[in-house]
Every structure is written in structure tokens, then in C-alpha cells.
Amino acid sequence: MELNKKITPFQFFTLLFLSRVFAMVTYIAGINKELSTTDEVIASAFTGLFLFLSAVPVVLFLKRDNESGIIKRASCLSESFSKIICVFYLIEALYFGTITAVRFGIFTGSVMFPDTNMGFFIFIMLAASSYIALKGIESAGRSSVIILIPVLFALIFVFTTQSDDFDLLNFTHPFTDKLTDIISSGFYSASRTGELAFIILLTPYVKKLKGRHIYLWISAVTILILITEIVLAGVLGRFGGTQLFSMYSLSVLAEAGFIERLDAIITCIWLLCAALKIAVIIFVSEMLFSSLFGKQKRLLFTAISCAVIFFGSIPLINNISGFISLIRSPVHPILFITGVCVIPSVTMLYERIKRRKKE
Amino acid sequence: MKKVILAVILTSLIFLTSCIPQNTEIRYRLVIEGIGIDYDTENDLYELTVQVLETGNSDPEQGKSSSPVTNYTVKGKTIAEAISSLCENTGKYPLYSQNRMIILGSTVTGERMIKALNFFVREYTSRPDVFIAAAEGKASDILTTEVGSEVPAKLIESEIELCHDNSLSVNTELYNTVNLTLESTSCFTLPLLEITEDRIPDGKTIKITGTRACSKRTDPLNLSAEETQAYLFIMNEVKTGSLSTDINSTTVGFDIIESKTKTTLSIENETPFFLIEVNCKVDVIEFGADSFDSFSQNDLKQTETAAAEQIAKRMAGVLDRVLKKEKCDIFRFRTRIAQKYPEFNDKINSDDLLSSIDYKVRVTVDAGRIGQMTMR
Numbered sequence: 103m104e105l106n107k108k109i110t111p112f113q114f115f116t117l118l119f120l121s122r123v124f125a126m127v128t129y130i131a132g133i134n135k136e137l138s139t140t141d142e143v144i145a146s147a148f149t150g151l152f153l154f155l156s157a158v159p160v161v162l163f164l165k166r167d168n169e170s171g172i173i174k175r176a177s178c179l180s181e182s183f184s185k186i187i188c189v190f191y192l193i194e195a196l197y198f199g200t201i202t203a204v205r206f207g208i209f210t211g212s213v214m215f216p217d218t219n220m221g222f223f224i225f226i227m228l229a230a231s232s233y234i235a236l237k238g239i240e241s242a243g244r245s246s247v248i249i250l251i252p253v254l255f256a257l258i259f260v261f262t263t264q265s266d267d268f269d270l271l272n273f274t275h276p277f278t279d280k281l282t283d284i285i286s287s288g289f290y291s292a293s294r295t296g297e298l299a300f301i302i303l304l305t306p307y308v309k310k311l312k313g314r315h316i317y318l319w320i321s322a323v324t325i326l327i328l329i330t331e332i333v334l335a336g337v338l339g340r341f342g343g344t345q346l347f348s349m350y351s352l353s354v355l356a357e358a359g360f361i362e363r364l365d366a367i368i369t370c371i372w373l374l375c376a377a378l379k380i381a382v383i384i385f386v387s388e389m390l391f392s393s394l395f396g397k398q399k400r401l402l403f404t405a406i407s408c409a410v411i412f413f414g415s416i417p418l419i420n421n422i423s424g425f426i427s428l429i430r431s432p433v434h435p436i437l438f439i440t441g442v443c444v445i446p447s448v449t450m451l452y453e454r455i456k457r458r459k460k461e
Numbered sequence: 462m463k464k465v466i467l468a469v470i471l472t473s474l475i476f477l478t479s480c481i482p483q484n485t486e487i488r489y490r491l492v493i494e495g496i497g498i499d500y501d502t503e504n505d506l507y508e509l510t511v512q513v514l515e516t517g518n519s520d521p522e523q524g525k526s527s528s529p530v531t532n533y534t535v536k537g538k539t540i541a542e543a544i545s546s547l548c549e550n551t552g553k554y555p556l557y558s559q560n561r562m563i564i565l566g567s568t569v570t571g572e573r574m575i576k577a578l579n580f581f582v583r584e585y586t587s588r589p590d591v592f593i594a595a596a597e598g599k600a601s602d603i604l605t606t607e608v609g610s611e612v613p614a615k616l617i618e619s620e621i622e623l624c625h626d627n628s629l630s631v632n633t634e635l636y637n638t639v640n641l642t643l644e645s646t647s648c649f650t651l652p653l654l655e656i657t658e659d660r661i662p663d664g665k666t667i668k669i670t671g672t673r674a675c676s677k678r679t680d681p682l683n684l685s686a687e688e689t690q691a692y693l694f695i696m697n698e699v700k701t702g703s704l705s706t707d708i709n710s711t712t713v714g715f716d717i718i719e720s721k722t723k724t725t726l727s728i729e730n731e732t733p734f735f736l737i738e739v740n741c742k743v744d745v746i747e748f749g750a751d752s753f754d755s756f757s758q759n760d761l762k763q764t765e766t767a768a769a770e771q772i773a774k775r776m777a778g779v780l781d782r783v784l785k786k787e788k789c790d791i792f793r794f795r796t797r798i799a800q801k802y803p804e805f806n807d808k809i810n811s812d813d814l815l816s817s818i819d820y821k822v823r824v825t826v827d828a829g830r831i832g833q834m835t836m837r
Contacts, residue, residue, distance in 0.1 A: 216585040275803045339640035
């Protein structure tokens with residue numbers, strides 16, 4: 103891991119965008135409270151709103167210094183404060199890594215290869231992602247730009263070929279559900295965007311990171327989520343709610359002329375997103391381990407991160423209700439809010455107090 | 462050197478393909494092409510006719526014109542149980558991803574039908590776009606009809622697609638059916654299949670004779686071919702097709718080139734009012750007059766008016782019968798009401814609401830071409 107090997111904001115946010123794409127395509131119906139179709143679309147708009155709001159501390163944090171990451175800035179304030187932050191982000195990264203691995207395991211072990219050992223697929227994916235992570239953020243960033251092309255092609259293909267099946271009657275009257283349910287669904291969806299916390303951790307690896315880059319990325323993510331929800335509602339209607347992976351069901355229906363049954367190829371493209379997402383998480387974990395122990399033992403820390411994710415995901419893949427309970431629990435939003443809003447705000451406040459004391 | 466060793470190890474994995482469990486090989490799979498579901502009311506069991514593609518053992522040298530499929534019949538309390546017994550009998554694993562058709566016999570209606578389809582919604586490898594059709598009589602009879610060297614399920618699938626393109630049949634896939642069932646206010650429609658003996662000299666053939674309207678709660682209702690076309694006009698599903706009408710004892714044939722239906726909902730006197738406007742573009746392809754005289758402007762106008770009147774009459778007829786008389790909402794009127802006027806939500810499922818619905822059908826027909834004839 104060489105600090106002079108920085109990636110461009112475009113490569114960085116492409117990496118994060120693909121990472122969020124995987125969370126979106128493996129969205130499991132029934133995790134949040136089931137809303138009527140139009141209210142699901144409204145909830146997606148709230149997701150965007152929450153993402154914009156929660157990005158404010160991150161943007162302010164970068165405004166002051168967009169060269170050092172939060173760990174370095176915290177260590178300038180207090181070594182113990184830095185260690186606490188390290189531990190928190192490590193827990194967050196490993197938690198999100200475990201959840202991603204479980205989603206991946208359920209996805210491959212159900213719609214792709216039913217009745218097969220999901221743990222085996224997770225193991226293979228972790229091995230591939232570790233390799234990417236060990237190659238460094240630069241190679242991941244470069245790969246992400248290449249992978250973005252087939253991913254966008256797949257998404258455009260899935261969305262545009264469904265126009266014949268799109269039925270406005272599948273949309274319900276807006277606000278059929280309670281406003282609190284819609285807002286809470288939007289917030290839970292926003293809290294799945296753990297990538298927002300990675301921005302302040304990976305700042306040292308990105309050239310000239312600006313607030314507008316973050317808002318552009320959030321806009322892209324929000325537009326994608328909104329389009330997905332609109333197409334899902336218009337094409338599948340309530341059927342989407344019956345499917346474990348509604349986005350996969352949508353891709354099964356995509357066909358244009360003689361080009362049909364491309365779901366296998368589309369699924370493979372999505373798996374590339376999974377590999378990148380887990381690679382970013384492993385990279386972040388390894389970086390945090392290094393900061394925590396003050397040693398650069400990349401292979402060891404990568405192996406430890408993989409082991410934690412693997413052994414954390416095994417009990418969950420065999421217990422889907424336990425997994426859903428975990429996702430529904432406040433753990434997700436608490437980690438998100440703390441990592442994205444609380445810690446950067448506290449760090450900025452601490453910096454300000456220390457500066458004033460110096461003055 | 463390390464890279465070379467790694468490359469050799471990875472390449473050598475290709476020689477391990479024989480270590481893959483046998484159940485993933487195609488000859489050890491039951492490649493399902495179609496499934497017919499009937500219900501044995503005496504024993505309270507689902508009776509499944511599973512059409513499986515022959516994946517091996519065919520010997521073309523013997524010169525036999527053997528069927529490309531094998532039909533298995535199994536029974537079970539549930540669909541899963543029946544399929545499971547099929548696996549036990551054949552020693553093969555089912556593969557649903559190639560399944561083209563699910564045909565429901567006339568004994569599989571109401572909740573029994575929903576329970577049967579539940580399996581296909583939950584089965585991971587079953588596709589959401591598999592066609593669903595209803596059989597007049599037993600589904601097994603339809604699926605086991607001898608159709609020469611063709612795969613019957615594939616033939617039925619092609620026929621449904623072709624008939625739908627020609628506005629003769631509805632086209633219902635699994636996800637549409639489930640979606641409308643979950644909506645609870647609407648009924649869904651399935652193409653109605655029947656065996657006929659009037660098409661080919663030595664044998665039977667499968668024909669789409671109309672539509673079956675079904676719901677979880679009500680008894681099924683059959684629509685004729687003409688009613689099906691009128692229903693498709695109302696639902697804005699007419700793409701192309703043919704139509705004929707009589708003007709002054711002369712039969713005129715049309716090709717439908719394009720049709721657009723706009724349904725507007727409003728509330729008049731506290732009751733829902735639907736204005737259904739159809740704009741249909743046609744080509745006159747046959748003018749059954751007793752001479753080859755040129756076509757007059759007046760003839761054309763009369764033709765357009767007569768065609769419009771005929772379409773409107775059929776549409777009003779199917780609305781009167783299905784909606785008013787049979788109280789079966791295949792037109793998703795209640796969904797439209799709930800979507801636009803949520804104040805009706807309290808009585809959205811009541812039959813009184815259906816009775817109170819008022820509608821008006823307005824059809825305009827424009828003839829684009831008149832064949833090779835000149836205009837007077």
C-alpha cells in the first residue's frame with residue numbers, strides 16, 4: 103500500500119458506485135416493512151434525501167483537509183481517540199463485510215446454484231476479493247472503471263427492454279402507507295450505503311477529493327435507486343415483493359428481439375460488483391488494523407479480515423430469519439449515523455477546541 | 462516462475478470436470494418443457510402431467526419418428542410432493558428454467574389454483590415469465606396431444622404468442638397472474654386451450670378458443686374469441702389482427718394496423734365513470750362486393766363507421782356481461798378507482814361498486830389503405 107499511488111475521484115466514486123449497485127441488486131424483499139408500490143418509490147426519494155443530509159458532515163470534514171483521512175487527523179488530536187475511532191470503523195467495516203458476504207451467499211445459493219453450499223461461494227469470493235485488496239486501491243479503482251461499462255450496459259438493458267411490460271396500473275395511490283413507515287423505509291435504505299463512511303477513511307488514497315464529487319456520487323446512486331424502484335413497481339408490481347431478489351426477477355424478464363435469457367450474463371456482471379465491494383471492505387479493514395497495531399502486515403491483516411467476515415457470515419447464511427432480524431435491528435442505522443455523522447462531527451469539534459486552546 | 466506454476470494449477474482444474482456431481486449433467490436432469498395441473502377431486506390430490514424433453518437415448522438410425530418429449534403423470538397433496546415423487550420414479554432432478562407452460566385444468570380453480578401456482582413463485586429456478594393457460598377439460602389431455610415431431614408445450618407457447626400478436630388471445634405470464642391476485646380487486650385472464658379435430662387430417666390439434674377469467678374468490682368465466690378481442694381493445698393490448706364487418710350485405714375485411722385505447726376515469730354523481738376511447742387504424746384488405754368496381758369515398762366512410770360501431774358494440778357487450786352481470790373485474794377498473802380516488806377504498810371490494818360503475822365506449826376507425834383499388 104503506497105500512499106503516493108492515488109486514484110482519481112472518478113475511479114474512487116466508480117468503485118463506491120459499483121459497491122452500492124451490488125447492495126441494490128441483492129436487496130431482499132421483506133427486509134423493510136412492505137410498502138405499496140408508489141410508496142416504495144417515494145421511500146427511494148427519501149433515501150436520496152437522507153444520503154444528501156448525512157453527507158453534510160463528511161463534506162465539511164473534507165473541506166478543511168482533503169489529504170489526510172480521519173484516522174490521521176484523529177491521531178493528531180489524541181492517540182487514544184484515534185484508536186477508538188479505528189476500532190469503531192473496523193467493527194463497521196467487518197459488519198458491512200459480513201452482511202455483504204451473506205447477501206452474496208444467499209444470492210448465489212438460491213437463484214444461481216440452488217441447494218449448494220453457500221459457504222463455499224463466500225470462501226471463493228473472499229479469496230478473489232482479498233487478491234484485489236492486496237493489489238491495492240489503484241488496481242481496484244482502475245478495474246472499477248472497466249467494470250462500470252458492462253454494469254451500466256446491463257442496467258440499461260434491464261431497464262429499457264421492459265417498456266412493453268411497464269404498466270402504470272401497478273402504481274398505487276401515493277401515501278397509501280403511513281408517512282412514518284415511508285420515511286423509516288427510506289432511512290433504512292440510506293443506512294445500507296456504508297460506502298459514505300469509507301470516503302473519510304480512504305481520503306489519503308484519492309487525489310483532490312471535493313464535496314461536489316460526493317454529491318455527484320449520491321445523485322447517481324439516488325437516480326439509480328429511483329429508476330430501479332420505478333421499473334420494479336411498473337413491471338413486476340406486487341409480484342416483486344414475493345421474490346427474494348426482485349431485481350434478479352426483473353433481469354430474468356429482460357429481452358430484446360432475439361436477445362433473451364441474458365440473466366446469467368447479467369448476474370455474472372453483478373458478481374463483479376460484489377467482488378469489488380468486498381475488496382474495498384477488506385482493504386479498509388486491513389488499513390484500520392495497520393493503524394491500530396502500527397504495523398504494516400498486509401497479508402496477515404487481510405487474512406484476519408477475511409476470517410472474521412467468513413466465520414461471521416456462516417451462522418447467518420444458515421439462518422435467514424436471524425439475518426433479517428439483524429438487518430431490521432437498529433445496528434445498521436446506528437453504525438451508519440455514527441460512522442458518517444457523529445464521528446466526523448466530533449472530530450471536527452475536537453479539532454476546533456484544540457485550535458482555540460492553542461490560540 | 463510462481464506465476465507459471467499458478468497458471469498450470471489453474472489450467473489443470475479443467476481436468477477435474479468429471480469430479481462434478483452427476484446431478485448437474487444434462488442427462489441426469491428432467492428438462493421440463495411444460496406442466497399440466499389437474500385436480501383429482503375424489504382423492505383430493507393434485508395430478509401433474511410433466512412434459513420432459515428427451516435428453517438422451519434417441520437413436521436416429523432406427524428411423525423411428527419418436528416424440529422429442531416424454532410425459533410423466535404424478536400425484537401429490539401438493540405440487541412439491543408430486544414433483545418429488547417424479548424425482549423418485551425417474552432418479553433425476555427437475556430443471557424448471559426451460560419450462561414454457563403451466564396449463565391449469567378446469568378442476569384447478571379459485572384457491573386451488575393459487576395454491577398450485579405458489580410452488581412456481583417460490584421455486585428458485587422457475588422463471589417468472591412462464592406462460593399460464595387454462596384448459597377446457599383436463600390439462601393432461603392438452604399437454605399429451607400428439608403433434609408430430611414438435612414439443613407440444615413449445616407449440617402451445619408459439620400459438621399463444623402468435624394469437625396475442627393477432628389480438629385473438631390474452632398473454633398471461635406467471636408474474637402477471639400473481640400480481641393481479643395480490644391486488645385482490647382484480648380478476649386475471651388466461652388463454653383458454655381446447656383440443657379440436659378440424660385442422661389437420663389425421664389427428665388433433667390444440668386451439669385457443671377464448672379466454673378464461675379467474676380469481677381467488679369467484680367461479681371461472683369463459684370469454685369467446687370475439688369477447689377476447691373486445692377485451693383486448695379495452696385493455697389497450699391490440700397490436701395487429703383482423704376484423705370483418707357487414708355493410709349493406711357486403712362483407713368487408715380489415716387488417717388492424719394500430720390501435721390505441723385511452724381510458725379516462727372521472728366521478729359523476731358520486732359514481733365512477735369510465736370513458737373508453739379507441740382509435741384504430743385499419744387497412745381494407747377485402748371488399749366483398751359482387752363487382753370489381755372502384756371504391757367510393759362514401760363506401761370508405763360507411764366502412765369506417767360500421768367497423769367502429771362493431772368494435773364499440775362488442776366492447777360494450779363484454780363490459781355488460783363480465784363486469785355488470787358476472788361481477789368480474791378483469792378490466793382493473795377497481796384498481797384505477799383505488800389509484801385515483803382513495804376515498805372509495807372502503808368499498809373497493811364490494812360488488813355494489815362494480816354495479817354502480819358507469820362507462821361509455823367511443824371508437825373511431827381510420828382506414829389507411831384500400832388495397833389495389835382506385836378511389837372514385
